[in-house]
Amino acid sequence: MRIISGIYKRRRFEVPRSFKARPxxxxxxxxxFNVLCNNYLDFEEEPIALDxxxxxxxxxxxxxSRGCSKVISVEKERAHYAFIVKVLKELETDxxxxxxxxxxxxIRSGGREQFDFIFADPPYELTGLExxxxxxxxxxxxxxxxxxxxxxxxxxxxxxxxxxxEKRVYGSVxxxxxxxxxxxxxxxxx
Numbered sequence: 589m590r591i592i593s594g595i596y597k598r599r600r601f602e603v604p605r606s607f608k609a610r611p612x613x614x615x616x617x618x619x620x621f622n623v624l625c626n627n628y629l630d631f632e633e634e635p636i637a638l639d640x641x642x643x644x645x646x647x648x649x650x651x652x653s654r655g656c657s658k659v660i661s662v663e664k665e666r667a668h669y670a671f672i673v674k675v676l677k678e679l680e681t682d683x684x685x686x687x688x689x690x691x692x693x694x695i696r697s698g699g700r701e702q703f704d705f706i707f708a709d710p711p712y713e714l715t716g717l718e719x720x721x722x723x724x725x726x727x728x729x730x731x732x733x734x735x736x737x738x739x740x741x742x743x744x745x746x747x748x749x750x751x752x753x754e755k756r757v758y759g760s761v762x763x764x765x766x767x768x769x770x771x772x773x774x775x776x777x778x
Contacts, residue, residue: 589646589675592618594631594653601675603644607668611644612709612739616761620737621650623756624705628735628765631655635704638662638729640691640720645672645684647707652683656705659684662694692716695723702731712741721766725751736766 589611591599603611612620629635634657639648642661645668651659661684663669669688676684687694691710706724710717717740724736735753738746740762746752751766 589644590614591649591653592621594650594655596649596653596679599653599679601644601678604667604671607644607671608665611646613759613761616739616758616763617646617650619756619758620763621654623763623765624735624737625654629705633704636701637705637707638703640694640706640708641710642672642686643668643709645675645686647709648672648684648686649675649679651705651707652679652681657683660701661686662689662691664688664690692723695727695729701729702734703729704731704734706730706734706736707739708736709739712743718744718746721746721749721751721764725766725768730768732768734768738764738766740764 589601589603591597631654634655637651637656637659639659639661642648642663645661648659648661661672663672666688669686672686706729708720720738730736742762746764753765753767756763
C-alpha cells in the first residue's frame with residue numbers, strides 16, 4: 589500500500605497476504621484524487637472525511653496525508669482494523685479515528701456529524717450496496733457542498749439516482765459521485 593501525495597508521500601506499508609480486502613488500485617486511487625482535487629475538494633480547507641468499508645485504510649491515510657483535519661474510518665474486519673491502527677501509529681497522526689464496526693449500523697446509529705467527503709468501498713457483491721447513497725442522504729451525512737464517492741463493480745448503475753453527479757471508470761474500478769444537491773429532472777450527468 590502506497591501513499592501517493594501529501595505529507596506522507598511515498599510511504600509504503602506491507603498489507604498481509606491473508607487479507608480478504610480488495611484495496612483500490614494505485615492507478616484508480618491516483619485518478620480519484622486528481623478528480624477530487626480538480627473538481628470537488630480543497631484540501632487546504634482541511635475537510636472532514638468518512639471512509640466506509642475502510643479495508644486496509646489506504647484511502648483514510650491518503651486523506652490525512654493530503655490535509656484532512658479529521659478522518660473517521662469504519663471497518664468491520666478485526667484484522668483490517670488492527671492494520672489501520674498499526675499504520676496510524678507508524679504515521680504518528682491524531683487525525684484519523686478508526687472504528688471497528690458494521691458500516692450499516694454506523695450509518696443508522698452514527699451521530700449528527702456531517703462530512704465534506706464520504707468514500708465507500710464495499711465488497712462489490714455486498715447485499716445492500718445499492719442502498720448506500722440513499723442511507724447517507726436520508727441521514728443527512730454530507731455538508732451542503734459535500735461529495736460522496738461510491739466504489740463499485742460494473743454491474744451497478746446509479747445514473748438515475750437523484751443525487752448522481754458523474755461516473756468515472758478506471759479498469760475494473762467504477763466510482764460514482766453523488767452530491768446533496770439533487771439534479772434537476774432532465775439534466776444529464778456531468
